[in-house]
Amino acid sequence: MTTPPAPSGPTGAHLRRGVFRLGERVQLTDARGRLSTITLTEDGAFHTHRGYLRHDLLVGAPEGTVVQNTSGVEYLALRPLLADHVLSMPRGAAVVYPKDAGQVVAMADIYPGARVLEAGVGSGALTMSLLRAVGDEGAVHSVERREDFAAIARGNVEGFFGGPHPAWTLSVGDLADVAPAAHGRGEVDRVVLDMLAPWENIDAVAGVLAPGGVLIAYVATTTQLSRTAEDLRSDGRFTEPEAWESMVRGWHLEGLAVRPQHRMVGHTGFLLTTRRLADGVEAPLRKRRPAKGSYPVTPDGRPGDDGGEDELWTAEGLGERLPSDKHVRRARRAVGQPPADA
Structure with a gap:
């Protein structure tokens, strides 16, 4: 399990950097530009009609990583901006x-x-x-x-x-x-x-x-x-x-x-x-x-x-x-x- 670092600096800044952690919201973008926002949970999965993506593939991964679901569909994973x-x-x-x-x-x-x-x-x-x-x-x-x-x-x-x-x-x-x-x-x-x-x-x-x-x-x-x-x-x-x-x-x-x-x-x-x-x-x-x-x-x-x-x-x-x-x-x-x- 990846836990958040100790808070330092302005409120919320520690949540905007580092690897993905449990409890964080992650924005997934597929090849067609479609966006999906998920919250990482232990043993969780993101399901679509084209397979599913296990959350543990993202926990501990750096922001900007690309992951594949069970059908080989690729997703770009980023933290959502405030506007998102x-x-x-x-x-x-x-x-x-x-x-x-x-x-x-x-x-x-x-x-x-x-x-x-x-x-x-x-x-x-x-x-x-x-x-x-x-x-x-x-x-x-x-x-x-x-x-x-x-x-x-x-x-x-x-x-x-x-x-x-x-x-x-x-x-x-x-x-x-x-x-x-x-x-x-x-x-x-x-x-x-x-x-x-x-x-x-x-x-x-x-x-x-x-x-x-x-x-x-x-x-x-x-x-x-x-x-x-x-x-x-x-x-x-x-x-x-x-x-x-x-x-x-x-x-x-x-x-x-x-x-x-x-x-x-x-x-x-x-x-x-x-x-x-x-x-x-x-x-x-x-x-x-x-x-x-x-x-x-x-x-x-x-x-x-x-x-x-x-x-x-x-x-x-x-x-x-x-x-x-x-x-x-x-x-x-x-x-x-x-x-x-x-």
Whole structure:
């Protein structure tokens, strides 16, 4: 049996080097480029319709080795990268794609030692990137409303880092209640929101975010993006918000046949960033004039809300597909966080 080396250096770093060991996740790639992720177990085997591969052929082997199953099918064995891991791990809520997680870390300027408040932990995909960025000396406080999603996230994060991360705190509850109780005024450097209605927490965020600190919100639809931006402008304690989305298109590389792939990772979500102003400072007035019809008007012609908009801000109204209870229970068992009544 090959056991993991004693932890040394940053949390989880010892699991990213050396030979394959029992309990590790290994990514197998066949000759056609198909990926399979397995967890090495004693006396375990990876079965397909073309034979099986014994796990003991991989235990103790160096990363980047090629092994054959009982039918002679070859597989390249590598440790999955973080981007691979988050797409193959058990999940309750939908994960933040690696292309968006990278943008969050870069555009929110998540640096080593930063104090980050994250709301909407989902399955823990973005949390892993945040913890990697802040390091052991930083702090990531993740807040999740659903206890079952929090349990899945805890199992995924601790499974990836090989145990609890010293920089991570996970709370179950509403951000508006948790943030003021856990953080003093101006104690947070960065805030990351991944939730249905981020505008509902603008006041809570403004209370704990340090002057100059970055707020970044991840939303799925243009209606969410618009309302978040307008409420930030109306609040008056933040700079002019900026928004964008990223799309990733791979390329086919085969001799002289170099062309874009037919499939791409298109829209996943929008990112919106803004920064906290110092207390008592008013943001400069916008110089550009909005187009006619950009804002709703009241019956007498004055700018304002039409009064019925809040009824539309539901998960179903925004097209969000919630996971079933059965799916969530299965994911909890897969990460070793079964429900208490199981």
